Amino acid sequence: MFRKKTDADWRAIPVAVSLCALTCASPAFGQSARDPDAPAKQADSKRPKVSSTKPTSPNATVNLVNLLVKQGVLKQDQADDLIKQAEDEAYVARQAAKDASAKADDATKAASAAAAAAQPPGTRHVTYVPEIVKQQLRDEIKKEVMAKAEKENWASPGAYPEWAQRIHFYGDVRMRYQGSYFPAGNDQADAINFNAINTGSPYDISGANGTWWPTYNATQNRDQFKLRGRLGMEADLTSGFTAGFRIATGDSSSPVSTNQTLGNSGGNFSKYSLWLDRAYLNYATWDKDLSISAGRFDNPFWSPTDLVWYKEIGFDGFAIQAKHEVAEGYTPFAVIGAAPVFNTDFNAGINLDTQGVGAPTKLPSHDKWLFGGQVGFDARFNADYSFRLAAAYYDFSGVQGQESSVCTVTSASDVCDTDYTRPSFAQKGNSYFPLRNIASISANNFGQGPGLYQYFGLASQFRPAVVGAELDIVEFNPVHIILDGEYVVNTAFNKAYMQSLAAQGLLWNNFGPSPNPANRVPGPFTGGNQGWLGKITVGNKEIKHLWDWNVHAGYKYLESDAMIDAFVDSDFGLGGTNLKGYFLGGNLGLSENVWASLRWMSANNIGGVPYAVDVLLVDVNARF
Numbered sequence: 001m002f003r004k005k006t007d008a009d010w011r012a013i014p015v016a017v018s019l020c021a022l023t024c025a026s027p028a029f030g031q032s033a034r035d036p037d038a039p040a041k042q043a044d045s046k047r048p049k050v051s052s053t054k055p056t057s058p059n060a061t062v063n064l065v066n067l068l069v070k071q072g073v074l075k076q077d078q079a080d081d082l083i084k085q086a087e088d089e090a091y092v093a094r095q096a097a098k099d100a101s102a103k104a105d106d107a108t109k110a111a112s113a114a115a116a117a118a119q120p121p122g123t124r125h126v127t128y129v130p131e132i133v134k135q136q137l138r139d140e141i142k143k144e145v146m147a148k149a150e151k152e153n154w155a156s157p158g159a160y161p162e163w164a165q166r167i168h169f170y171g172d173v174r175m176r177y178q179g180s181y182f183p184a185g186n187d188q189a190d191a192i193n194f195n196a197i198n199t200g201s202p203y204d205i206s207g208a209n210g211t212w213w214p215t216y217n218a219t220q221n222r223d224q225f226k227l228r229g230r231l232g233m234e235a236d237l238t239s240g241f242t243a244g245f246r247i248a249t250g251d252s253s254s255p256v257s258t259n260q261t262l263g264n265s266g267g268n269f270s271k272y273s274l275w276l277d278r279a280y281l282n283y284a285t286w287d288k289d290l291s292i293s294a295g296r297f298d299n300p301f302w303s304p305t306d307l308v309w310y311k312e313i314g315f316d317g318f319a320i321q322a323k324h325e326v327a328e329g330y331t332p333f334a335v336i337g338a339a340p341v342f343n344t345d346f347n348a349g350i351n352l353d354t355q356g357v358g359a360p361t362k363l364p365s366h367d368k369w370l371f372g373g374q375v376g377f378d379a380r381f382n383a384d385y386s387f388r389l390a391a392a393y394y395d396f397s398g399v400q401g402q403e404s405s406v407c408t409v410t411s412a413s414d415v416c417d418t419d420y421t422r423p424s425f426a427q428k429g430n431s432y433f434p435l436r437n438i439a440s441i442s443a444n445n446f447g448q449g450p451g452l453y454q455y456f457g458l459a460s461q462f463r464p465a466v467v468g469a470e471l472d473i474v475e476f477n478p479v480h481i482i483l484d485g486e487y488v489v490n491t492a493f494n495k496a497y498m499q500s501l502a503a504q505g506l507l508w509n510n511f512g513p514s515p516n517p518a519n520r521v522p523g524p525f526t527g528g529n530q531g532w533l534g535k536i537t538v539g540n541k542e543i544k545h546l547w548d549w550n551v552h553a554g555y556k557y558l559e560s561d562a563m564i565d566a567f568v569d570s571d572f573g574l575g576g577t578n579l580k581g582y583f584l585g586g587n588l589g590l591s592e593n594v595w596a597s598l599r600w601m602s603a604n605n606i607g608g609v610p611y612a613v614d615v616l617l618v619d620v621n622a623r624f
Contacts, residue, residue, distance in 0.1 A: 061086050166236035172623040174228040179616040186218040187609035194456050195426040201412045202453035226259040246278035256310040256570040291321040300335050301374050302390050304470040304484040306569040307533040315339050329380035342368040350415045366420040368398040384475040392466045401457015404437050412453050422455045429565040429577030431459040431510045431527050460561045461492035482537040490562050493529035510560045510608040526607030528559030548589035555582050573603030580606050594622045
């Protein structure tokens with residue numbers, strides 16, 4: 001066992017060291033170390049035996065001296081003198097330490113008494129921190145705070161936190177003058193506004209009704225000033241997800257216009273309405289080759305012109321877009337989508353017991369859907385030529401009007417069981433027939449008694465197939481020469497059925513001159529199911545900077561039932577189908593993201609009653 005050395009032990013060490021220096025040099029010591037019989041003696045020493053020496057001292061120095069005496073290096077009297085000297089020195093050291101300890105205790109008590117006398121009760125003691133430690137703490141705290149500030153950008157003038165940098169705001173404002181000029185010869189009487197009837201009270205078609213049905217203006221020129229304002233936000237949610245919304249102006253909830261006519265909506269500087277124009281959630285892969293959208297979003301289907309779709313139309317529903325470059329400059333793409341066009345009111349019904357069950361009758365659902373698919377490819381032949389081609393097929397399910405069961409109508413508030421098959425929005429051009437099978441109606445004279453309140457539905461089904469192409473020539477960069485073309489045919493159109501409706505007097509528009517005007521017997525059906533548009537543009541492809549420019553010209557031909565008129569361009573011919581004519585225009589950059597536009601469009605009806613209109617649009621646009 002080892003014991004802890006005392007102060008006396010440590011002070012005896014110099015004596016032992018001196019003694020070792022003397023004895024280690026003596027012949028006897030050296031001889032013992034070089035004894036040839038040492039191995040045998042060492043072996044004998046390992047055997048246990050009774051020692052005759054005096055007990056081992058707890059002092060290491062005394063033990064060492066005794067060992068030297070035993071080996072004959074020192075004499076006993078020399079050893080006693082050395083031991084006595086070591087013990088005397090150890091005693092002196094212990095006594096000095098004891099005196100120092102007593103004096104320290106006395107000093108501590110005196111200091112405590114002085115401190116207690118100097119500090120009244122309630123005094124707090126603060127640990128002293130050296131200045132160098134304080135500075136080190138300041139530097140470490142500053143470093144941590146600045147790191148957090150840099151990450152979140154809240155300490156940088158003019159910068160935004162990281163989460164705010166992932167939110168992008170955008171918008172545009174447009175001021176417009178619109179002049180609508182009608183030539184002589186338009187048929188005002190038969191320019192029936194089916195949208196006004198179907199979105200309001202049904203029209204009484206009986207001979208007793210002395211008022212005309214609602215009509216579109218086809219004879220009086222109009223000058224209008226319009227504005228459009230849109231503000232949107234898109235947020236990067238990370239991991240490929242984005243969310244966005246946009247609000248916009250508009251005279252109504254029309255899907256094909258966000259124009260607000262100045263002085264409209266009551267006039268007298270009345271405030272205007274804002275509409276929710278976009279609200280969507282989107283997921284895209286890191287390379288943008290796959291995109292999935294849900295909500296209300298931009299048209300996912302590519303269209304080079306506005307023959308089939310209004311350029312700014314918003315889609316409700318779901319869409320998946322995919323593309324992949326399979327070879328350098330060659331990228332196929334595909335799109336599929338589904339959109340609810342109309343959803344039946346949850347409480348739709350008739351407040352009569354038509355089924356004899358002792359309760360009001362609820363109507364079955366007449367939901368309407370659009371299902372669409374498109375395939376195409378982008379090809380860049382070289383730096384100066386690029387080409388895009390796409391084919392699409394759309395199925396508008398449930399949009400055709402359905403004749404009701406025999407229905408008794410006595411007032412404008414009565415409901416028949418297929419009223420919900422009428423369009424909830426329309427422009428003009430599609431063919432219509434009356435939906436209600438009213439018991440007292442006569443096909444040729446429209447009935448003689450009052451109360452024949454009628455709604456109107458689309459006479460045709462719609463499953464249009466569309467092919468579009470665009471050739472972009474950049475040989476004269478920055479001037480582009482762009483050729484656009486598009487063709488549409490409604491594959492669900494049945495001309496024989498339409499002619500039979502006209503022959504029965506059930507078709508209310510798109511027929512030729514009546515063979516019997518006195519009885520209002522319609523003439524033959526003059527509508528169709530095809531359309532095409534060609535356009536050439538020369539100049540900058542996009543107008544972004546001062547003096548950027550382009551000009552364009554084209555021709556449009558769109559028969560009555562080639563496409564649902566609700567979703568096509570709203571400017572050419574003042575909107576709708578059954579129109580043909582030319583258009584031309586141009587754009588000029590006035591500043592960064594500010595430009596002026598001029599367009600002239602001249603349109604005529606293809607079939608049906610005479611109708612023509614020229615439209616002049618002068619715009620100043622700004623985006624941010």
